[in-house]
Amino acid sequence: MILKRLHTLIFISAFVVQQSCITPFTIHNSEVEAEILAVEGDIIIGGDTKIYLSLMVSLDVNYDATFITDAIVWVEGMQGDTYPSTLINEENAQPYFLIDTKSLSLDEQYKLCILLTNGISYESDFLTSLRTPEIGFIDFAVNESRTAVEFFVTTLGDTDSSPYYRWSYTEDWEFTATFRASFYYDPLLDAVVAYPYHPNNTYAYYCWGHTRSNSILIAKTDYLQENFVHQKKLNTIYNVNYKISNLYSMEVYQMSISKEAYTYWSTLEKYTGEIGSIFTPQLDWLNGNLHCVSNPEAKVIGYVSSGTLSVKRIFVDELDIQIYKPDYACNSLLRERNSAKDMVAAGYQILNPMALYLWFPVHCVDCRASGTKNKPSFWPNDHV
16 A cells, blocks of 8 residues: 655544454644554456455654455345355455455345454444446556556446546456566575576566555546446556556456535545555544444444445557566676575676676566466466
8 A cells, every 4th residue: 555644743542452443533743653454446247246344553754554454344234134254365455354245235224343363343324325337448648758558448328327436446467577586595404505596587577566555546427418427537657667568468357336425525635645555543533433332432444335336447469559668677687606595685687697796686587576376366377
């Protein structure tokens, strides 16, 4: 998560972990440290619901988030039906609570429920579920200076749907190390050894990265004759970012929201700016639709909506963009002067001991320094 700094008076809430809920107070300096519960996610009708829980630790304007993994999270209908969650832990990603809500109906109201291990519980309001129109298309454009590429989403017109929208997205990308290394330093053997044999020598060459959006992306059409959003900008990627060095994918999630939800996110967006996140501290507390059951006056960050979700994915090859500038830092190399162990400790890795023992910055020869070998299941090529 990107946590933006605000150089001004901030309003912070303390998380009291003894028979109470979140208690608000105001400070004017960094003398007091506080913890803030943040809830992110929506109830998805006809799909999977993902709920992210974090405990923010705030000290002046420096922030850190602790992911909560030991809570009980579920969705509950007005008739008392409950839908439990399963904790999902993925490599290099924030853990989340997954709830199977495929069988939920648009005609019923639901609420989100959270129970922490200290016995404190939280609930959302009962939510009216909204039907979301389809995404028309996702497109992209390189700016005139060819320093960045921008991505946009366009909706399909739907006069029967809410005129308020919110988007999020996930990004996946394939990239390579600058060089194909044949050898590496094995700390267990304290020696330079060859990678396991592979015909194309790709063991440390192809890697993948993944992230999800943290910006507040909303729009409304209540002032237009048609319920239609044209080219809402989602993201900007600059030409030095290796996300666009090879193959890039964006999956966009579109959701219709209520006027109240739009007002919440719109106000929050004004506080957090262009790279806003629900985990950014606020100048004044902004109430959402989540409540501490034992203390209705307690504060919780987040706003939960309920409805169907429209999803669309786009793949973009580097040849479609042609602006990426490679990492020229990989031109820097060192001949081995110290032991291999010391060279690795200094941030270098060997390319091939046959090549005069030349050492490069580790990310130049081992893509795992910047990503993982976990190729997404939907990836369209056979790279390994």
